[in-house]
Amino acid sequence: MRIALVTGLHGLARHEAAQALLSTSPHSLAVHHDLARTGEGTVLRLTHGADGTHEREQVRLDHACASCTLREDLIPFLLRTAEAGHHDLVVVEAWNSVEPQLIAESIAARDELRLAAVVTAVDTARLTTDLSTHDDLTDRGLDIAQDDHRTVTEVLTRQIEYPGLLALRGEPTPHTLALLAQLNPGAPAVPTHAAADGWSGTEFDTGAARARTEPAWAHYTDHPEEHGVSTVTWTRTRPLHPGRLARALEDLASVSLRGRGRFWLAGQPDNLMVWDSHQDLLLVDNGGPWLAALPGAALDLVPPERRAAALRDWDPEVGDRRQHLAFTGVDMDARALVELLDSCLATDEETGQEFRHDPFSALSER
Structure with missing residues (x-):
């Protein structure tokens, strides 16, 4: 079963890209874990299919955080869905402040799943501001664990650097495109409605992505x-x-x-x-x-x-x-x-x- 992973700090842009990917197959399904209430020990799993069906289920975890959600619910959910055989594509729409690498590598490690694409969606009107802010995730209510001390800029940068495709909501300026191209030279930047174009037969290479982004061995150029x-x-x-x-x-x-x-x-x-x-x-x-x-x-x-x-x-x-x-x-x-x-x-x-x-x-x- 093919998996397309969509991440991004900007919710509307991310949802538009996920919908574009969902529309590529009548047998596709989107899943999204709402982590807004992790402090209460619960996560809400939302699914909707290309056929219009919707489901929501509250998931109680031993430790409600992004990595626990991935390990205890998302991967088991994807494996059950693959075994049932009713869907040929699942679009995983990650929560705002989730970084893509851990999810991508966890999916790619399972033989039953084929990671076809990793996409980060960006709102072009907010990009420059969010890359230059001094806000922590806690300042915006986006922290996803009790000790989550990451900054908005840190998360957004890592979301941009890792994927194979950047989906843009809004009209980008030349400055915006130059910034994205230098943070991730290998990722084409396309409108969110075009996020589904040209990737259906591909497989995302997590090894190559790690080689690009791991500072201990990455090669950078002027x-x-x-x-x-x-x-x-x-x-x-x-x-x-x-x-x-x-x-x-x-x-x-x-x-x-x-x-x-x-x-x-x-x-x-x-x-x-x-x-x-x-x-x-x-x-x-x-x-x-x-x-x-x-x-x-x-x-x-x-x-x-x-x-x-x-x-x-x-x-x-x-x-x-x-x-x-x-x-x-x-x-x-x-x-x-x-x-x-x-x-x-x-x-x-x-x-x-x-x-x-x-x-x-x-x-x-x-």
Whole structure:
């Protein structure tokens, strides 16, 4: 049974795209989990078919959250529907603040289900505002778990970066199209009513999507300024001085709407560090070892996408260790950004020394 997944923070746009997909087959069914009452321990499952039938069922879960809903109700519901054999397509319309990757990978892992498409729907009139807001999900009543501290910008960005198609409600401006194209260069942007065109015989490749979006091995490229939007990719094979980088973090994070990638710290030659920023919200984390730091036997345990990325970037002296960061923003001063990053690089004398006051040392213990 084919599955089409539709996500998006903007409910009207998402519903229009889901309806367009539903109309492609008289034997299709749409399912949507309303997570507005997760705090009360319940989720409402809504289904409607292309034939006009509607059902609603209240589902009580052990822990009412998005991941529990996926595990305890959505996947079992899809498997039951596939086994019944009455529908050839189910359109999964996700709740506003649900990100697509976990759902897509869970569906693709089941042999009975074929993930045919992943679509994110966007309201073009709200895109720029929501990508630049400082609101948390809780500010808009969109949090879906007790400890959901994500921001609106963080969720919307991840929804845009992952899918194979972007469905747009409203008339996009050239600025809007440039922003979407640089956040997800591989996803065509079409009107919501055209979301169903040209995908019926396809299968969404979750491995390729992970390779595009996982900063530990994704490959980023520059995009020159277009309608005010640009992407700067910074690649170097010299480590960063941890102290100078720590002092520059606030300035580096604030210059862009989106920053992502991996970096190499002097004093931590084994640890690949991950950069994940949404405006001035920045997460720096330990992404595991560089492949050059692993014994040969351990390479078989590394995901093939990461091995391929490491071999593409391999340097005879430092292996896959490198700086590979991409920043997408509006009216960015690219030269100033690169100069600031370069100023954080360690000198030859600093590269081999110990850093007793490394602000990132706690991350090396993970």
